[in-house]
Amino acid sequence: MTIKNNLFKHEKHLRTIVGILLIASAIYFDIWWISIFAITLLITSSYEYCPIHDALGINENEAKRNYYLSQFPLFNPEPVLLFKEDGRLDFANNAGKKIFKDVKLLEELYPKQCKTAHDLVKEKASIFNKVKIGDLTYMIHFKGVSEIGSILAFAFNVSDLVKINEEIINTQKDIVYKMGEIGETRSKETGNHVKRVAEYSYLLAIESGLSQEDSDTLKIASPMHDIGKVGIPDAVLKKPGKLDLDEWKIMQTHAELGYEMLKGSERPILKAAAIVAKDHHEKWDGSGYPNRTIGEDIHIYGRITAIADVFDALGSKRVYKDAWELEKILDLFKEERGKHFDPNLVDIMFENLDKFLEIRDSYQDIA
Ligand SMILES: [Fe+2]
Ligand SMILES: [Fe+2]
Numbered sequence: 001m002t003i004k005n006n007l008f009k010h011e012k013h014l015r016t017i018v019g020i021l022l023i024a025s026a027i028y029f030d031i032w033w034i035s036i037f038a039i040t041l042l043i044t045s046s047y048e049y050c051p052i053h054d055a056l057g058i059n060e061n062e063a064k065r066n067y068y069l070s071q072f073p074l075f076n077p078e079p080v081l082l083f084k085e086d087g088r089l090d091f092a093n094n095a096g097k098k099i100f101k102d103v104k105l106l107e108e109l110y111p112k113q114c115k116t117a118h119d120l121v122k123e124k125a126s127i128f129n130k131v132k133i134g135d136l137t138y139m140i141h142f143k144g145v146s147e148i149g150s151i152l153a154f155a156f157n158v159s160d161l162v163k164i165n166e167e168i169i170n171t172q173k174d175i176v177y178k179m180g181e182i183g184e185t186r187s188k189e190t191g192n193h194v195k196r197v198a199e200y201s202y203l204l205a206i207e208s209g210l211s212q213e214d215s216d217t218l219k220i221a222s223p224m225h226d227i228g229k230v231g232i233p234d235a236v237l238k239k240p241g242k243l244d245l246d247e248w249k250i251m252q253t254h255a256e257l258g259y260e261m262l263k264g265s266e267r268p269i270l271k272a273a274a275i276v277a278k279d280h281h282e283k284w285d286g287s288g289y290p291n292r293t294i295g296e297d298i299h300i301y302g303r304i305t306a307i308a309d310v311f312d313a314l315g316s317k318r319v320y321k322d323a324w325e326l327e328k329i330l331d332l333f334k335e336e337r338g339k340h341f342d343p344n345l346v347d348i349m350f351e352n353l354d355k356f357l358e359i360r361d362s363y364q365d366i367a
Contacts, residue, residue, distance in 0.1 A: 005048040006059055015045035065148040079138070079155040081109075085121050090150060099133060099155070106151060109140055120144035120151055130158070137162045172269050173220050180223030183230055183258070186237055192363045193312055194223035199359040200308035201301075207348045210300065221272035222305045225280040228258025255281050256290045272301055280305045283340045295342075303342040307333075307349055310340075311356065316365060326357075 007015070022038035025031070044050045053059055069082075069091065079096035083089055087106040103109060106117055111129040114120075120127060121144040131138050138155040145152055180194040202219035210218070229237060232254050236247045243251060258277025262270050279293065279302020286294035314332065317323040324332075330350075337346040349356065 006053050006063075007044070007048045007050055008059065012045045012048050015041040019045060065150075068145060068148050068150075068152075078157065079153075081153040081155070083117070083151040083153065085117055085149045085151070087117055096155070099136075099138070106153075109153065110142060117144075117151060121146050121149055130162075131155075135159070169220075169269075172267065176220050176224055176269060176273065179227050180225075183224065183226035183228070186229045186232070192365050193316060196312045196359055196363045197225070197305065197308045198223050199363070200311060200356060201304050203352060203355055203359070204304045204307060204345055204348055205300075207352055208300070208304070208345060217268055217272045218276070218301050218304060220269050221276050221301065222308060224258070224262070224273040225276045225305050225309055226254060226258065227261060227273070228254035228256065228277055231257040231261075252281070252289045255279075275299045275301045276305045278302065280309060282306070284342050285339045288340075298342075303345055307341050307345055311349070312360075315360060 019038045019041035022034050022041065026034035026038060074093045076093055077095055079099045080093040081089060081096045081100065081103070082091035083106040089104050089106075092100065092103075100109070109129065109131050110117070111127065114127050114129075115123075115125065119125070120142060124144050124146050126144075127142045129140050129142065131140055136157055136159045139158045141154045141156075143152045143154070177194060177198075184193055198219045201222035202215050205215035205218045206212070232251060236243065236250045239247065255278055259274050262274035262277060265271060265274070276299075278290070279299045282288035282291065282293045282298040282302055283306075284295055284298070284303070286292050288298075311329065311333070314324045314329045315326070330353075333341065333346050333349065337343045
């Protein structure tokens with residue numbers, strides 16, 4: 001049978017010394033039972049094994065902790081940190097000390113809305129968080145390790161990935177703007193119309209409580225609301241006078257056309273643009289097109305873009321009409337609140353009117 005050692009070196013030496021002292025005392029004072037303790041200490045020290053330690057699990061946790069620490073790549077070029085359950089920094093490898101030199105507490109890197117450090121440890125859970133340090137972006141993987149009551153934090157430099165991702169998003173953005181402009185140019189709208197619609201839509205989205213991600217997506221997607229107009233014949237689209245009933249029906253197909261053009265994509269921005277194209281002429285009371293959808297069944301992206309688009313179109317000068325006075329536009333929104341437009345969104349628009357006007361002023365059409 002092999003006996004596993006469970007005593008640390010200093011404990012072994014201590015037991016030997018105390019054992020010898022106790023033997024001396026037993027002889028000197030002639031108290032025989034002291035020698036039982038002495039012999040026990042000497043035997044356990046020579047085997048480096050203590051059955052009481054074994055039964056109570058003493059040293060085991062410390063040994064595990066040492067094991068985990070020994071696994072730490074001290075010279076790993078990526079930062080590795082260890083936090084205690086109470087959030088204090090316990091260990092940092094060389095890269096960790098250099099890059100996160102000011103970090104002393106877990107909360108400085110850990111996402112606020114996530115589960116507590118205690119639960120993270122107890123459940124041995126994993127959490128990821130993106131942290132910016134100067135020009136660099138790090139993705140940190142927090143891992144609860146209940147065996148040592150600690151949180152491991154492995155950080156990876158993802159700056160290049162973030163840049164590439166931004167590139168991809170910006171490219172999508174540019175393409176989407178261009179597509180939006182194509183749609184609008186065919187209907188004699190200006191390039192700045194799509195920019196203003198994007199800004200108004202974002203403002204309404206964020207103020208109505210949509211997430212930052214959804215608001216960003218809508219900002220990029222809403223300028224594409226009229227992309228379906230690329231499929232409307234010139235005879236209808238560019239007709240100088242009023243459209244007759246058949247022509248109007250053809251014109252209305254631009255919503256469905258835009259949706260059909262974009263719906264196949266799995267990209268979130270294009271998916272959102274497809275929704276915007278389909279729903280931006282639906283009306284709250286169900287009198288819109290193409291599907292006469294009612295109320296909240298109209299996608300929030302569609303309801304928001306409808307307000308942004310109409311607010312901007314009315315306030316802009318076109319060959320066939322002058323720009324409306326602000327007062328007249330606001331009267332129309334009051335009148336159409338709960339009819340054409342989502343009443344809640346109209347209220348939000350009025351609450352943020354100053355910001356709407358700021359946007360209008362910063363993206364003016366060039367005469
Ligand atoms: Fe439209
Ligand atoms: Fe438009």
